[in-house]
Amino acid sequence: MSHGKQFTLYTHKGGPNGWKVTIVLEELGLTYESIFLDFQKGEHKAPEYLKVNPNGRIPALIDHKNNDYTVWESNAIIQYLVDKYDKDRKVSVAPGTNEYYTQLQWLYFQASGQGPYYGQAAWFSVYHPEKVPSAIERYRNEIKRVLGVLESVLSKQEFLVDGKATVADFSFLPWNEGAAKFLLEGSQFEEEFPATAKWHKKLLERPAIAKVWEERAKVSAH
Numbered sequence: 758m759s760h761g762k763q764f765t766l767y768t769h770k771g772g773p774n775g776w777k778v779t780i781v782l783e784e785l786g787l788t789y790e791s792i793f794l795d796f797q798k799g800e801h802k803a804p805e806y807l808k809v810n811p812n813g814r815i816p817a818l819i820d821h822k823n824n825d826y827t828v829w830e831s832n833a834i835i836q837y838l839v840d841k842y843d844k845d846r847k848v849s850v851a852p853g854t855n856e857y858y859t860q861l862q863w864l865y866f867q868a869s870g871q872g873p874y875y876g877q878a879a880w881f882s883v884y885h886p887e888k889v890p891s892a893i894e895r896y897r898n899e900i901k902r903v904l905g906v907l908e909s910v911l912s913k914q915e916f917l918v919d920g921k922a923t924v925a926d927f928s929f930l931p932w933n934e935g936a937a938k939f940l941l942e943g944s945q946f947e948e949e950f951p952a953t954a955k956w957h958k959k960l961l962e963r964p965a966i967a968k969v970w971e972e973r974a975k976v977s978a979h
């Protein structure tokens with residue numbers, strides 16, 4: 758066991774996919790040690806780490822109370838955590854129910870529809886060596902499309918699944934924060950997607966999430 762903590766989380770100071778998992782660990786009151794990999798040094802591609810996650814990306818989680826069971830892909834990690842450790846269904850819904858598949862639907866949509874498109878928007882806006890305006894425009898439009906999907910649902914209901922805050926809602930937070938702050942222009946998020954912006958803000962007020970956000974601000978300042 759890692760310093761007496763149940764889990765080891767391999768993550769990154771700025772990586773949205775890692776913070777999604779931290780939120781769920783905190784919401785469930787589980788104990789964990791975060792290991793922040795240094796992408797500049799290529800720690801996520803080092804042979805030692807590839808034994809943990811052959812995909813060479815973060816996050817990856819080791820459960821020391823389950824024979825060091827290791828799982829990667831953020832939403833698979835989240836699903837593992839709630840299926841195994843949220844028996845009271847504090848932030849998830851029961852396996853086998855219709856709502857369970859609705860929860861899964863949003864988690865898949867987040868992983869396939871939000872993450873990759875927002876990630877490409879960040880890549881072409883910040884890291885790509887050439888400026889390619891048509892690529893930036895394409896991925897910004899995709900962000901707006903995804904936010905439009907969320908808005909169409911959240912303008913009619915408070916949360917995505919079963920009338921309560923679940924991991925499905927949490928999974929969208931880190932990338933939407935990135936969109937609101939860096940990827941869209943000015944106050945586009947609040948003005949064009951008011952129900953989504955309200956939902957986002959309300960989720961950030963949850964004590965566990967506020968704690969994670971504080972930690973996130975602290976580590977990314979270093």
Ligand SMILES: N[C@@H](CCC(=O)N[C@@H](CS)C(=O)NCC(=O)O)C(=O)O
Pocket residue numbers: 769771772773774775796801813814815816829830831832868872
């Ligand atoms: N679908 C994966 C995406 C993982 C991912 O792209 N992680 C980023 C950080 S948020 C990463 O490790 N990037 C480093 C790289 O691509 O080399 C998940 O949800 O876990």
